[in-house]
Amino acid sequence: MPDDILYSIRNLTVEYKTRGGAVRAVDNVSLDIRRGEILGLVGESGCGKSTLGKALMRLHDGPASIPGGELWFDGRNLMDLPLREMTDIRGAEIGMVFQDPMTSLNPVQRILDHLTETIHTHEPETSDKAARARAEELAERLGIRRERLKEYPHQMSGGMRQRVMISLALALRTKLVIADEPTTSLDVIVEAKFLDLLKELQKEFGLTILLITHNIGVVAEAADRVAVMYAAKMAEVGTAQDVFIDPKHPYTQGLLKSVPNIKLDGGDLYKMGGQPPSLLHPPSGCRFHPRCPFVMDVCRNEEPAFEPVAGDHLASCWIYQTPVANKVIGEQEVHNG
Amino acid sequence: MAKPRTRDEISKSVRVATEGEDLVRVEELRKHFPVQTGFLASLLNRGNIPTVKAVDGVSFTIHRGEVFGLAGESGSGKSTIGRLVLRLYEPTSGHVIFDGIDLQSLSPEEMRLMRSRMQIIFQDPLASLNPRMSLGQAIEHPAQIHMPELSLKERRNRVMEIFHAVGMNPPEAFYDLFPHQISGGQRQRVVLARAMITHPELIIADEPIAMADVSVRALLLDLMMDLKKEFDLTYLFITHDLATAKYVCNRIAILYLGKLCEVGPLNEVYEYTCHPYTHALLEAVPVPDPRRRRTEPMPAGEIPNAINPPSGCHFHPRCPLARENCSVDEPILREIRPGHQVACHYAEAFLK
């Protein structure tokens, strides 16, 4: 595995047992997370991005299982490890920041204790004094004043709590932070500051961050590279520039056109027809085909591979994989699939 | 008190405000919520119960036929104002004048009948639909209340028409379904349909698309604008998303901690921003273009709590332009450019 890749996800599938049958929330997905980058993982609700995030720490609830795939984290395949060894990795090497910090923090524990407990759990030989000093220094760095460390979670605002979550992730010199919708519950100014913080931490600590969100704008503001998921599959991956300025997958194209941009003058927003498919009975062939303005016959029958289209810019779309690549890819009228 | 008006008089009263004139006029509206304290604390305080000043002296007008945006972050009071306009909450002080009628002057029964003219749609469509009522029944209910003159058949027809108007076809198929059996986008349409069935004049939309999927939002906004044209609606559009507001609102008001900062035509406010908070808000909105990342820093600190807001101008602790008098004198909303009002002592300086 090349050294600049911190986490290589290969052919990952995550399955849930539901009343209606087995549902693949993540279906044969491959993705590389590079060291020191902020990778934005976007998609609408139900596309599987949160499930993917949790699976990276093998943190999933009862009915979910990982029937296939490899999780190469820093040279080791996490799928080979027994589950109890994962607890050593979670928190220590891979940290997670959730959407609602209120429910992820223990309401009867002071913030300071959260931090020192985390440190002690993974580095038991640290003295109380040293742990406390580390916690305070970290909090300071994250903009949390020392006095506030004695408070309880309910006494702090949403933005503060998210900072606390990040500091928990950093307390142990984590390599990778998975942030699952970290700003969705925050006000817009606090969100902006939080994204600034993420970028600073990336620079200062060389932190690698997987930023999972449905908010395209957030990804554009903070991410170096972008991955787009649709219906449990990877649709497109590339640098932020590539994906935003020259999107290859029709879903990405539609998505970008339907998001309001405050810097642009008004005008109509693009409306994508149809709705995200049921994962219980996904469409045949390419999952986006019922809604795709450029649908071809092959799209209905066979699934396109997730391949490079131009250098490091990958997409799973037949347009680039058939000889009929002369299709004009431009502005087209919307029509229902 | 005047003789109570009949249903007809209220719901079919001659419209006082015509196109472009004030449909709604809000005057010095205040809503202070008492803070829940223990028995002992209330004894000790003896009448000085601390209050959350959710809305603290807000005045604005909504013209007939426009989409008026009410924007702010949490604690700004925007949702509370929405409910005050509908008199779902009783104001602590101040007035809401709807089409020339002071809502405070109405008896509870008169107010109830008035509701056929003003409706609200909520942020979470699943929560705002009764899980034990079919979609058809939910939509039909307002008609049962406000249109007793319709026969059952006529009423059903009206429901089917409204289903069709919000794009749910075939209508018969949806009548007997329940909220949990349809998608989120469809639910919001049902909520719209329910609000529309009495052909109201004003619709308060409280974050109507915040919970919808990204690909569905544009469709819903489109639908709302179509309905506006078709049914002659006026919207009070409450949102925290200034990017979306740009696409639908004609005029916009920015709120901070229960007070108005800036009001005016949308393009005016966005382009000739006069208030430092409005500016910060506009800058903070994430732009889906990596070439145009934000470079400006955000104001320090966080939104203070509304029980003890900062003195003078509420924004002064975080404002880059704050001067001495900002913490003492509260700025009043005043006109700075045609149709454009701002509440800031140094707005002119900021504009330059």
Place this chain on the structure above:
Amino acid sequence: MAKSKEQLSETILEGATWEVELKQVGFVRRLFMARRWYGADWWFVAISAVGVVAFIIVAIFPGWFAPFSPDALVGPSFLAPGEHVDPPILVVPVSSAVQKLQDLAVPEGADSPTVAVLEGAPTGGALNEQAQKIDEVIKDQPKGLRLRPIIDRYPTLSGTLQAVINGTDKVAVVQMMEFHAVKAQYPTLREATTITGVTSTAGGFILGTNDIGQDVLSRLLWGTRIALIIGFSSSIVSLIIGVPLGLLAGFVGGTFDRLLSLLMDSLYAFPGLILAIAITAVLGPSILNIIIAISVLYIPTYYRIVRGQTLSVKEEVYIEAAKSIGARSLEILQRYIFPNVIPSVAIIFSVNVADAILTGAGLSFLGLGLPPTLADWGIDVARGQRFIQTAWWMITFPGLAIMLIVLAFTLMGEGLTEIFNPKLRDR
């Protein structure tokens, strides 16, 4: 605008939820298809529902299942389950016309018939008892017959039987098995009916008899009726009173709510059985009073649950929406709050019935409320207490019956809870 309408046309969600699927088949099929979705809970509810229905059928038509009337003295006392019964039978000459005991009745004034009986056997007593019974009935009849047989005692069985053969006594009353053993030696004698006229008891009583000779099984089956009457009636009364009060208190709030809750909490704080005892003691023994006592006991349960649900439903957004469309308070209570509160009530009803039955049995066990002649499980348990070592079946079977019915109702209620409250299920 037409264009956007076309685009906006939405069809019903594809891969329709399984609930829509279910709607499309008949009710019975739906029940069985539901098994796929609910798994173990379905079995719980199904099995206990079958049990509950069985109990209800027995309660409505005990006569179909019970071999005897519950207060009939059908046999000797303390007969163990399945113990072979040796009833006393009439033995008559082959040529005699006598078939049953009543045939020995003679008009007033005529000579009473003589009956041969083995010395020391219990048949004498049984004969007298039975004769007395019949006599009581027939003396008031128009024919004016009397049955007051004179008993001749003989020291041996052969002597007893010989007396009939040579005409000294008209008929002999001996135990059936004894006669069968020697039957071959007396070809001129034949067996008539048992003195009670009941022939079906040769095989014994399935659950035995109690201290005065009543069939335990029949009493058990007949007792179901009382148990269920008490259980259902008191639950329904509690529901009718508790639910509306809970709704009102939760909806209206304020002082009304506080006062009512105070009252209900005080009631709830009482140990149930003691309160029931107090009420029955004051009101006096009767089924109605037991029902009243138990109803009072459970009103607070319904009140609390309904009030709690109302309070939480009241905060839901759809209630605010209902207000915003101009619905009146009564309409909101009826169409928005009540339907969302009711499922919880339906569930506690089942468990409530179980509890009421138990309390009812407890009360009758203590001798309160029911006249002791009624067939009731509690009474039977009380009676059987004294004989627990000698006639264990007297207390065991009624006790088991109480346990089973409570189990059936409770399981059904719990199973329904799991089905209606998905949060309690494992995903």
